[in-house]
Amino acid sequence: MKKILVVLMASLVLVACGGGAGSSAKLEMGTASTQMVNVKDDVATFETVIVGVTLRDGKVDYIQIDESQQKASIDGEKVAMETIKTKKELGTDYNMANFAEKGEWDVQVKAIEADLVGKTKDEVAAYFAGDDVKSSATIIVDHFAATVAKAIDNAVEVKGAAKVGFGYVVSTSIGKTEDAPQSVVDYAMIAVDADGKIIVALTDNAQEKAKLTDGALVATNIGKSKGELKEGYAMKDASPIGKEWNEQNDAFMAAVVGKTVAEVSAFKAGEGDIATSVTIIIDSVQAAIVNAEKALVDVK
Numbered sequence: 212m213k214k215i216l217v218v219l220m221a222s223l224v225l226v227a228c229g230g231g232a233g234s235s236a237k238l239e240m241g242t243a244s245t246q247m248v249n250v251k252d253d254v255a256t257f258e259t260v261i262v263g264v265t266l267r268d269g270k271v272d273y274i275q276i277d278e279s280q281q282k283a284s285i286d287g288e289k290v291a292m293e294t295i296k297t298k299k300e301l302g303t304d305y306n307m308a309n310f311a312e313k314g315e316w317d318v319q320v321k322a323i324e325a326d327l328v329g330k331t332k333d334e335v336a337a338y339f340a341g342d343d344v345k346s347s348a349t350i351i352v353d354h355f356a357a358t359v360a361k362a363i364d365n366a367v368e369v370k371g372a373a374k375v376g377f378g379y380v381v382s383t384s385i386g387k388t389e390d391a392p393q394s395v396v397d398y399a400m401i402a403v404d405a406d407g408k409i410i411v412a413l414t415d416n417a418q419e420k421a422k423l424t425d426g427a428l429v430a431t432n433i434g435k436s437k438g439e440l441k442e443g444y445a446m447k448d449a450s451p452i453g454k455e456w457n458e459q460n461d462a463f464m465a466a467v468v469g470k471t472v473a474e475v476s477a478f479k480a481g482e483g484d485i486a487t488s489v490t491i492i493i494d495s496v497q498a499a500i501v502n503a504e505k506a507l508v509d510v511k
Contacts, residue, residue: 239266241366242400244417245358248430255421255428257281257394260354262362263377271327275377276320283392292392294383313349322347332363369411372402372510378502380495390423399499412467414496462488472504
């Protein structure tokens, strides 16, 4: 009963100069997510903020922010849930413009993204903490601030990149017994060289869960991505190769280096280049990488 929504990031152009192949500027890229589940009036709301960012000499050069908001409700003795587009993907269908002073949600978040370009980590923190953000947005930004800061902290150096892109896939399910709703966001950021081969790939999975218990929905999520949980995800004992999720994800990220996205799309868990290192389901992260490729922007 899994329903998948493929979300493609809109293409943008990196606005700063320098940093491509042959440049002396230091280019870094990072991703992060924050997630939570709130239950009120028999409705569980799953909220996930995702961020992809590049830094040039320590200053934001490219950034994408989006938020997935999925809802599950009680339907008799079972749970009902449908996959909804992310807020940025919804655009005017999010229906905020009629009562929001600064316009629709996607308009406000794009204004925030534009404001952040050229800022250091400390300047980003000051922007969200002060009044500057209020000139562009009236939406709640606390979760943005935390996620952007985490993405910057997670940034790794990238050398020889011609293009970078950020993409993701949102899916929901309610389990075989229709009483365990969950929201999952697989996200990926890639840097590719002039030949379209991946130099660096950053992938992760943000999973939020709830459970119908004694007629009420109860949040059961931990509030961390699978990559952040590490051994706390506790799949090692059940893994046929004795590897935790983050270990397998690390192996996957290493295996895609030097490959084109088309070649990565042909990967199958437990086979070929990842035969002994990856047995987790990879179809959604592969789709996220495909979306990241479609959203590639030039590193100038």
